[in-house]
Amino acid sequence: MxxxxxxxxxxxxxxxxxxxxxxxxxxxxxxxxxxxxxxxxxxxxxxxxxxxxxxxxxxxxxxxxxxxxxxxxxxxxxxxxxxxxxxxxxxxxxxxxxxxxxxxxxxxxxxxxxxxxxxxxxxxxxxxxxxxxxxxxxxxxxPPGRRPLPSRLVFSADFSTLPLHTLPRLSALAEAFPGTLDLVQFYAPTERSRRLALKQAQTRALRQLTWPHAHTHLLEDESALEGVSDFCARQQAQLLIIAPASRAELLRYFDACYTTTQAYHTRIPVLVLRSAGTPAYTVCCGKCAERLTREQMQANLLLQSARPA
Structure with a gap:
């Protein structure tokens, strides 16, 4: 069970x-x-x-x-x-x-x-x-509010670095979240030469998943997080799946600037997929709070440096 x-x-x-x-x-x-x-x-x-x-x-x-x-x-x-x-x-x-x-x-x-x-x-x-x-x-x-179970899903990750052994854990949830699955990856204009390698990485990931209706999207955008929020809005996604490569990246998804402005990805459920085998950090609440504050400040600095002047 x-x-x-x-x-x-x-x-x-x-x-x-x-x-x-x-x-x-x-x-x-x-x-x-x-x-x-x-x-x-x-x-x-x-x-x-x-x-x-x-x-x-x-x-x-x-x-x-x-x-x-x-x-x-x-x-x-x-x-x-x-x-x-x-x-x-x-x-x-x-x-x-x-x-x-x-x-x-x-x-x-x-x-x-x-x-x-x-x-x-x-x-x-x-x-x-x-x-x-x-x-x-x-x-x-x-997020707060009454909502139906999803039928339109978006999976955003850097598939060129995502370990393939992470994906069976996601496939185990296919029965819980059946529907159309869009795999999307964003790349910066400076990474255009990597398009073929990124597309091949998406294809490898797609083969590890068990969703019957799945599609890949490779899109150019300076900000991957803002890009995925806009993509989810266009697709009218009801569930966003993310596989953050770091704790700072995870914090950026829930940054106050996005929750305050009610960015689309903060108004739908978000499924956070950890890489299998990545150690979890079990520390006390005080240390958690200190670490969160430190990493939130770093994430905010990164967001501010990425925004146009």
Whole structure:
């Protein structure tokens, strides 16, 4: 049985996230592990950590949400098909996500773009980028709002450097996300001499994938990220798949300048595909925050230098 690990918080988008995960679990099919991490209270007068009664109350809150959506969203048959498991833990999601993904052998983590962790809201997307950096399995980042499962998909990567052994992990998700798949790669004007090599790399990647309707696109653009957002808009894509080559590249996808302006790729789910065998970094929340700040500054500098004067 396939397994979706779904971290939830108490934001308004949590209901939309679970509704999306329910649709995915019915289609695939898969079971759902709901994970809620309760951080210590910020109030000095409150207990330093949640009690067993607090955790039991949070689990009941999750069960109530599940039953309400099961009744409102799913048919009786589909509602009975999904098996739910509940994990309520003390601490921050950063501290537990790697161990929980390994414990339940998750094939996919489905999380909200605006997830709140450690009692604070990260800049939109930064938290999702940090979680994707901590685990090896793919992460599906879902923006707020109700949406259907995708039938038009775009896969953007540098296929000339993407390891082919990464692609079977994506092919394993073909049943969950059937539809038309467009493989797109952008190159700068200075790279025109590499067009043939880039096209051949796309063809090799295409042969490793199991989508019945897949096409390749090789396009020239100074900014690959802005190019892919425009391409997704033209194709009316409903899911963007990315395989970032570095953490800085991943952070750029969720940069505040794109989320603030509601660039197209921030308004559709984004599936982050890690290279198989790439080590995940399991560090504490403080170190994660320091690293994120440092890399976000670097990413912003790169974005500013790439923009025309």
């Amino acid at each position: 396939n397994t979706l690990l779904v971290p939830l918080d108490h934001t308004a988008s949590a209901e939309h996230l679970l509704a999306y995960a329910n649709k995915l679990a019915v289609r695939w099919p898969a079971e759902i592990v709901l994970l809620y991490c309760q951080p210590p209270a910020a109030d000095a007068a409150a207990p330093t950590s949640p009690s067993g009664a607090d955790l039991a109350a949070e689990e009941q809150r999750l069960r109530s949400l599940v039953e309400r959506l099961r009744y409102q969203q799913l048919t009786r048959h589909d509602g009975r098909r999904i098996r739910y498991h509940y994990r309520v833990l003390r601490g921050c999601l950063h501290d537990h996500i790697a161990a929980e993904a390994a414990r339940c052998a998750a094939q996919l983590v489905v999380m909200s773009l605006e997830h709140v962790d450690c009692g604070r809201q990260e800049a939109p997307g930064n938290h999702a980028a940090a979680i994707a950096d901590l685990i090896a399995c793919p992460v599906l980042v879902v």
